[in-house]
Amino acid sequence: MESLTFCQTEGVDAYIPDIQFRKRDERFADRDRFKGGRQKEAPFSLTDFMFDPDRQRYLCPQGRELTLHARSQRNRYRIYDVYHARPQDCAACPLRERCLSKPSASRRYLSVPTTQPPNLLDEMKAKIDSPQGKKIYARRLAMVEPVFANICVHKHMNRFTLRSKAKVDVQWRLYALVHNIGKICVFGTLN
Numbered sequence: 001m002e003s004l005t006f007c008q009t010e011g012v013d014a015y016i017p018d019i020q021f022r023k024r025d026e027r028f029a030d031r032d033r034f035k036g037g038r039q040k041e042a043p044f045s046l047t048d049f050m051f052d053p054d055r056q057r058y059l060c061p062q063g064r065e066l067t068l069h070a071r072s073q074r075n076r077y078r079i080y081d082v083y084h085a086r087p088q089d090c091a092a093c094p095l096r097e098r099c100l101s102k103p104s105a106s107r108r109y110l111s112v113p114t115t116q117p118p119n120l121l122d123e124m125k126a127k128i129d130s131p132q133g134k135k136i137y138a139r140r141l142a143m144v145e146p147v148f149a150n151i152c153v154h155k156h157m158n159r160f161t162l163r164s165k166a167k168v169d170v171q172w173r174l175y176a177l178v179h180n181i182g183k184i185c186v187f188g189t190l191n
């Protein structure tokens with residue numbers, strides 16, 4: 001969120017994907033096909049739980065109730081109401097592996113975002129998911145990633161040793177200079 005705020009203040013038209021962006025993109029629907037071994041089923045998410053408006057509870061995929069545990073809990077940039085299941089229900093459940101965050105967890109907690117106006121993260125998600133956003137981000141793979149890979153992995157210039165934006169800016173330009181000199185050496189002259 002800080003980087004989004006920074007880009008907004010500086011007037012930078014940034015495209016910053018969240019870690020879930022491929023899950024929302026139908027082009028990556030079969031992205032796990034090359035993974036070996038037994039494919040794990042996707043963990044249960046909020047959409048797998050049904051809200052019962054009469055009892056103000058959620059029902060899990062096993063039909064067990066999750067009752068309200070805490071209201072208005074802030075987790076990073078969102079506010080959630082948190083529901084939880086009874087430990088005795090989860091202890092004997094055949095779906096534990098797919099439902100609980102870790103094998104030792106005693107019960108399922110379900111965080112439900114409360115209604116809030118869209119924030120910068122929502123706006124960035126919409127931007128990344130748009131046809132234009134997908135096109136622009138795809139170009140990064142070909143144009144930007146090889147540069148970072150060369151600078152960080154091949155040239156081992158993988159950290160800044162100075163502090164302050166001005167000094168880091170100078171150091172980054174020097175890194176870019178080294179990268180560009182390397183390209184000129186390999187591919188020829190500037191024109």
Ligand code: SF4
Nearest residue numbers: 060085090093099108
């Ligand atoms: S682990 Fe608990 S919450 Fe999850 S499906 Fe089983 S009983 Fe329901």
